[in-house]
Amino acid sequence: MNNIALARAFFEIADLMELNGENPFRANAYRRAGRAIEMLPEDVEEIFERGEIRKVPGIGAALAEKVGEWLSTNEIQYLEELRQQVPPGVVEMTKIAGVGPKLARRFYAELGITTIDELEKACRKRKIRTLRGMGARTEWNIIRGIQALRERGNQIPLGVALPVAREIQAHLELLPQVKQVDLAGDLRRRREMLDKLDLVVTGIDPEEILSLLPGLAEVEEIIAKNADSIRLRLKSGPELEIVAAAPESYWWTLWKATGSSEHVAQVLALAEERGLAVVGKKGLEPTASLVEVLGEAELYQLLGLPFIPPEIREGEGELTAARQGLLPQLVELSDIRGDLHCHSRWSDGVMTLEELAQAAAAKGYEYVAVCDHSQSLTVANGLSVERLRAQHRDIQEVNEKLDNIQLLSGIEVDILTDGSLDLPDSILAERDVVVASIHSGFRQDVEQLTMRVMKAMENPHVDIIGHPTGRLLGRRDPYAIDMERVIEMAAKTGTALEINASPDRLDLNDVNAQAAKEAGVKIVINTDAHSQPELDNMHLGLSVARRAWLTKDNVVNTWSLKEVKEYLSRK
DNA sequence: GCCGTTTTCGGCCCGACTGTTTTCAGTCG
Numbered sequence A: 001m002n003n004i005a006l007a008r009a010f011f012e013i014a015d016l017m018e019l020n021g022e023n024p025f026r027a028n029a030y031r032r033a034g035r036a037i038e039m040l041p042e043d044v045e046e047i048f049e050r051g052e053i054r055k056v057p058g059i060g061a062a063l064a065e066k067v068g069e070w071l072s073t074n075e076i077q078y079l080e081e082l083r084q085q086v087p088p089g090v091v092e093m094t095k096i097a098g099v100g101p102k103l104a105r106r107f108y109a110e111l112g113i114t115t116i117d118e119l120e121k122a123c124r125k126r127k128i129r130t131l132r133g134m135g136a137r138t139e140w141n142i143i144r145g146i147q148a149l150r151e152r153g154n155q156i157p158l159g160v161a162l163p164v165a166r167e168i169q170a171h172l173e174l175l176p177q178v179k180q181v182d183l184a185g186d187l188r189r190r191r192e193m194l195d196k197l198d199l200v201v202t203g204i205d206p207e208e209i210l211s212l213l214p215g216l217a218e219v220e221e222i223i224a225k226n227a228d229s230i231r232l233r234l235k236s237g238p239e240l241e242i243v244a245a246a247p248e249s250y251w252w253t254l255w256k257a258t259g260s261s262e263h264v265a266q267v268l269a270l271a272e273e274r275g276l277a278v279v280g281k282k283g284l285e286p287t288a289s290l291v292e293v294l295g296e297a298e299l300y301q302l303l304g305l306p307f308i309p310p311e312i313r314e315g316e317g318e319l320t321a322a323r324q325g326l327l328p329q330l331v332e333l334s335d336i337r338g339d340l341h342c343h344s345r346w347s348d349g350v351m352t353l354e355e356l357a358q359a360a361a362a363k364g365y366e367y368v369a370v371c372d373h374s375q376s377l378t379v380a381n382g383l384s385v386e387r388l389r390a391q392h393r394d395i396q397e398v399n400e401k402l403d404n405i406q407l408l409s410g411i412e413v414d415i416l417t418d419g420s421l422d423l424p425d426s427i428l429a430e431r432d433v434v435v436a437s438i439h440s441g442f443r444q445d446v447e448q449l450t451m452r453v454m455k456a457m458e459n460p461h462v463d464i465i466g467h468p469t470g471r472l473l474g475r476r477d478p479y480a481i482d483m484e485r486v487i488e489m490a491a492k493t494g495t496a497l498e499i500n501a502s503p504d505r506l507d508l509n510d511v512n513a514q515a516a517k518e519a520g521v522k523i524v525i526n527t528d529a530h531s532q533p534e535l536d537n538m539h540l541g542l543s544v545a546r547r548a549w550l551t552k553d554n555v556v557n558t559w560s561l562k563e564v565k566e567y568l569s570r571k
Numbered sequence B: 001g002c003c004g005t006t007t008t009c010g011g012c013c014c015g016a017c018t019g020t021t022t023t024c025a026g027t028c029g
Helices: A003-019 A024-038 A044-049 A061-073 A077-085 A088-093 A101-111 A116-124 A136-152 A158-173 A206-212 A247-258 A261-273 A286-292 A296-302 A318-323 A353-362 A385-401 A425-429 A446-458 A483-493 A510-518 A533-547 A561-569
Strands: A180-184 A196-202 A219-225 A229-234 A239-245 A338-342 A367-373 A406-414 A433-437 A496-500 A523-526
Touching: A003 A024, A003 A061, A003 A077, A003 A088, A003 A101, A024 A061, A044 A061, A088 A101, A088 A116, A101 A116, A116 A136, A158 A180, A158 A196, A158 A533, A180 A247, A196 A247, A206 A219, A206 A229, A206 A239, A239 A247, A247 A296, A261 A318, A338 A353, A338 A406, A338 A433, A338 A523, A338 A533, A338 A561, A353 A367, A353 A385, A353 A406, A367 A385, A367 A433, A385 A406, A385 A425, A406 A425, A433 A446, A446 A483, A483 A496, A483 A510, A496 A510, A496 A533, A510 A523, A510 A533, A523 A533
Parallel strands: A196 A239, A338 A367, A367 A406, A406 A433, A496 A523
Antiparallel strands: A180 A196, A219 A229, A229 A239
């Protein structure tokens, strides 16, 4: 699919236009078009070939031409020109919280600052306050913002890393000499943020991989290379390490590279304890005999253990649990029978209700809940009581028409700053599913935020708390909320907590989801999809659930429609 | 730059919050 790359080019144009102080509405047109392309259910090239690109909302004559230019040359001249006009460091500055395009541009234009380092120095030398409208507070906030940015380092979210790694994997798989390629390391264990993408490959050596660059990946620099591995830094930030293994020891290399180091050490210690490590040929490393085992499953079997899935190989008690026969049967993607939080055109989604239902049916689901935003979220075209009633009629019509899926009527109701809900109880009572979420007042203190969510859970109509900590991976920290108390209240009131599978969120995270499970709280894995492609993000939420040791029973949307309906009506 | 029309121009999503001001500009969701 070309869609993501093209959308990214349009987003970059929009950012650069804003930095250049161009008409913000023009810039926004690029951003809107980028979003539209990102959400297309098919490859933009096919639509373009059919001559239907102008039918995509937000794409007119000028942008249609740029789509064509990009498809034929893989470049947009206008973007190249913009890149010449603004130093990359100035673009970087807008990543600092509190610094937008206007400020970055002023720092550049009025003080000649072209990098984040220079900006920090200017703050410390009290130069920013010489600008009109800036004071000591501004300088302090910028320094704090820069520190927060540095702490995040070059990590990228799982949802961004996976497609990058899979593309490289697909490239390698196409080579005739390559026998096998797998994801390894933090990526295979599905950690939420990654600073290194690991791959293991057999049939090709590092020298040959080097010769395939740059067709393989966008490489910033080569960090290291030796006989059996190569490390690069990708332009998108993270490192990439490819380990080349001999065919006969492929699985062994993959197993070691999957880690974590604690898990590997614990397994090897157990092997030694069982006397297995010394069975091998004389003079070899103690662990070498294990190479004679055929694969990962056999390795664990040899040690008297069930297979330990990669997601929980953290060295945090999984071996002990396995030895005691207490390893849970982790929930699988194929267990998922529905999605209980999706948006439609009624608020800020792009699908009609029927399109949403059909898309969910195509995924083999039994049910899907439309949970559009409520009235106070005006930016997202939130629904009033009247519009919600009208939507309900629309839902009934779709359900009468389709017999392979049940469209549930839901709502994502805002938890207002005082903890009350954005819609009256009477209308919430009419809905099948009520997701309550916070979208405002992020800066309240821990007491206020915790009380808001706890109050919402006390409402008998609230079934699920949506994205409970409000974080955006790599961009915004969770708001101050006491999850311990939230989980306690969820258990007490029988409210489910959401694992929001959006690649930007993954909220709850694995730690909180595990704590919820232990407190007896049910989890729902929702995609929060606003478009058809986003329904496919379910696997990301699932990886969080697996890392949290969740089973099918813990996850509401693995249950049948009947069971889900019973659950939703019992509170 | 798009779009719809009271159709070739004028509006485009908008309100809360912050830090600086003393009436506002910029950021953020």
